[in-house]
Amino acid sequence: MSDKKLKIYNGSIITPYRIIKNGTVVITNGMISAIAAGDLDVPGAIAINAEGKYIAPGFIDMHIHGGGGYDFMDGDVNSFLKIAETHVKYGTTAMCPTTLTSELSDLLETLEHYEIAKKQNKSGAQFLGMHLEGPYFSKNQSGAQDPRYMRNPDPDEYKKVLFHAHSIRRWSAAPELKGAYEFGRYLRSLGILPAIAHTDAIYEEVLEAFENGYTLATHFYSAMSGVSRRNAFRYAGAVEAGYLIDEMDVEIIADGIHLPAPLLKLVYKIKGASRTALITDAMRATGMQPGKSILGNIKDGLEVIVEDGVAKLMDRSAFAGSVATADRLVRTMVKSADVPLLEAVQMITATPARILGVADKKGSIQEGKDADLVLFDDNINIAMTIINGEIIYNSASELKKRPLEITA
Template identity: 65%
Template sequence: MDTSDLKIINAKIVTPTRIIKNGTLLAQHGKITAIAEGNIDYESKTVIDAGGKFLSPGFVDIHVHGGGGYDFMDNTIDAYLEIAKLHASYGTTAFTPTTLSCERDALLKTLSLYEEAAPLNVNGAQFLGMHIEGPYFAMEQRGAQDPRFIRLPDREEYQEVLRHSSIIKRWSAAPELKGAVEFGRYIKAKGILPSIAHTNAVYEEVLEAYENGYTHITHFYSCMSGVSRRNAFRYAGVIESGYLIEDMTVEIIADGSHLPPALLKLVYKIKGPDKTALVTDAMRAAGMPPGESILGDIHNGLKVIVEDNVAKLPDRSAFAGSVATTIQLVKNMITLADIPVIDAVKMMTATPAKIMGADDEKGAIVVGKDADLVIFDDDIRLHKTIIGGRVVHTV
């Protein structure tokens, strides 16, 4: 396919403000050049007839650990490339590879491999920078994170990590830990988003963290405090803080398991599509059959069981990871939370792109932005994934 020239006709184009019926889109050299209702009189080398299906911005997933049998903590080039291809086949056009709590040397190797893999990634979802999840977490809220590696923020350690790599865009931590506020200020000054995660913080601690750069909450509701009692008095937790702090952004795993429909509706009602991003938080078992799998490093990770469309601990006492895909998240918000298509798409495109500072080029069908696009039907089934004006997956 000639990527220099693309015309898509007969599409329901999902823009930031409306759905254009019988729309036409033109793209040249990977950028959107025109959008209109009806035909645009232009002879293109490549024409795609959408057949009345939706034409949406490509999905932007800002929290991904793996997929297709691979995890970024495997620390191989193949892992990076195969995960990117797997998620592109479900509509993801850009994403942030995400780590787990680990030893310093393993983290540094993961970061180095990102830089090696990026120029080789021509058939998969594009990398938007690295998301480090951990190891500065509350032990009681570690979830499936390996307790061997959880520790307090270490200034010498995180400064070394930042000297080692310039591709870190986000770092998740528990803001109530000793040194965590200083950590947040430091990385914010370096252009990295501090994000609240795996935490027992109360409202007052979250407010201080927000004032020092922690403007986002990782996998909202999962592994975090709600209302609690201390010395007989009730305290609001991170969940309540996410609602109370109006400009705080949140992300939700809308796989239908981590949050029931009622909570999906509540997050949408209070935070709205402009402050809520959908994320897969997908592990290596995404796109794979049910059964046994491993969370994290293939050689040293946590054994899990995938069933009921979610990963569980072997004793089935708790969830241990997501196997969601982006097209599934969009469909779930429409069918389970009863929200409009335009808002579900925004939560999977414009909002996550803005959170990651990538909205100048990604997340919306607007002239001048990247021609990262997906075509899906009325039943929210994916038909094509287009990255930079080039079809990388078709059903």
């Protein structure tokens, strides 16, 4: 059987170290087999003229709840598939489906649906494993999560969950809760990433959590303690801990709303691109028209209103979820936070790949890695998304204006 080859030429290739102008990427049997400046001669390859667009690694979204009118907590396999198909249009080639606090039975059901959906997923972003967000959270920092289900880590419960499912990649919890350190150590023993989230912890508690395996801060700043007073004395919170612990990774909802430009600049200035991952934290309303929506399960989730590019509680007293897409995150970091494109792309490719332990196969354009690629213009408008060497999405609007040349 002959090799299946694809050649993408006349593009600006974003590598881990530089941007190669007028470059060519060659894909053989779903893997990147060559990267070079100029137009390589590749006999038998299907050729795609990138027309000067950027060729970047596929975007990796390590924290996402929904999109296209669906949520991973809806209780069916179809929701998983539709969310993956929605976000591939915005350059996402891989994701960690994320849960919300819920009844244990609902959580176990969601994990079962993930296993089925992963086998059926052919036309959407790949699944890299589940992200369990809760239920071990501080009620004082519940945010849009349902406080009814929040509780301390229960070894009998989480061991049951982990025995039931082998698809969990990461799990977020509040480190100040009783049993949280033991929980973190147990997750690490199984190769699962513990992260701090929805927490009222002070610096000293976060530092001890870090020593017990919590090396990531989930949606940094959001539902997280800052400087506080206790009996007149000031204490640094989880936000300050994220900055002070050099080796701690942070993920941010870089929509320009959850974190405005000055905070995006501050995170970049202190943590840098190598320790900061961009996430959408997207809910079901992502990719839909503004208006009313549901956060969480479609049957009994929280009603919210989407306006001004974000989801809010119905009384508009607080944000209730993100409607960001991956391309928007990169665009915001470049245009609002003044981050160089090379590093903005790193924050949604190489950095999450390293954090999730998949950097040997994903996150950068290098020979031998999976051919997960995205083509976009100067405004980060997605023209094409490629997963494992297959063209999964090709922008219809781009094709009408200036078709990409595909020749045998």
